[in-house]
Amino acid sequence: MEGLKAKSPSDAFWTAPRPSQQQRYEKVIRATIDLAREGGYDAVQLRSVAQRSGVAMGTVYTYFQSRDNLVFRSMLAWNARVAEDVAKNAGPDGFKDLEESVTILINRYRVEPGLLDAYIRSTLSTDPIVVEQRRTFDWGWWSEFHPSLASLDPEVAAIAPRLLNDVFYASSVRWAFGQIELSEIVTRVQTVIRLMEQATSQSDV
Template sequence: MSITTEVTTTTDSERSRAGSPAQQERRRRILDATIELASEGGFEAVQMREVAERAEVALGTLYRYFPSKIHLLVAALGREFAGTESRTAQRAIPGETAHERVMWILSRMTKNLQRQPQLTEAMVRAFMFADASVTDEIHVVGMQLTAVISRAMAGTPEHGEATVEEAAIIRVISDVWLSALVSWVTGRMGAQEVQDHLDTAVKLILP
């Protein structure tokens, strides 16, 4: 499954679905609880009843927000990316070339994920298992990653919507990155191997 889905660099669809302040707060608590449980015990630790109890919401309310743990964990992945997306919108990414800038930001994102192995395992597994019902959550993740890589390629936080050609490049880079993360989560690659594999791919794609 490709992590990027459309040519876009905004997260308007996520903001438009945020709802009232009370709904936003409830959603925040639910995702906080999901991330805490996944950090403690990985994919299997995220159970809907446990999430509801920790977030202090009724189980029926939780299901109205997120129909399954897959929806929960992919949304959590989107929130993990949101901070990076916001920061790249405010300041330029270091590097003299597109290759250097893309590697700088992806290396930082990878290291942040590797510092939370159980949480990352849970979110990556959920992304792998996601079906068509999780399209909205996957779309948000894709938009955020597209925005980050697009700004890194351009070298400016003011970079607008990705072109069709840029989007194709971003899709390939994103897919390589996701594949490397899956290999790391499943123990087929070490942290340095992930870095080397990604650097080789980006170097071949970008000047």
């Protein structure tokens, strides 16, 4: 991604295409996050984002091209910043600390369900830009800096975040359609982590 040089992994999600756009770009992302926090996906409209951010609607559209792309990218920015903060305070104790970190991250969505609603519903978009970005983004980027993963076998450390992402996403879609409670998402992800730990322990015997 062109633009400002990222100082941390999450900065890439907040970086404007060009340095001269950075201040307005961040205002747009923060306004989108605030609106989603207040009312979920339905609360985020390009006109509302422009009004909240003080950035012209034409400029907002220039940055993101569509409402779904705006919502999706903004939710990734929020998620990435929170995930990085969680990782900074995590311990190096393999699956135990990984479970704790993932639980903290998902519980942030439980406190602010509007953000999860906005994220999930934007990922269901047929917008070609969102579809392409969805193909290339998952929790695998956590493997680059989360301390608990460093103590695991490299193959396990590489696949664990992606597997957890799939379970989290599938469960969140069911939540978005009213099929399960938010608490069930945490339970399912925790169960997968414990199963991976058991499978790894058995393979080492």
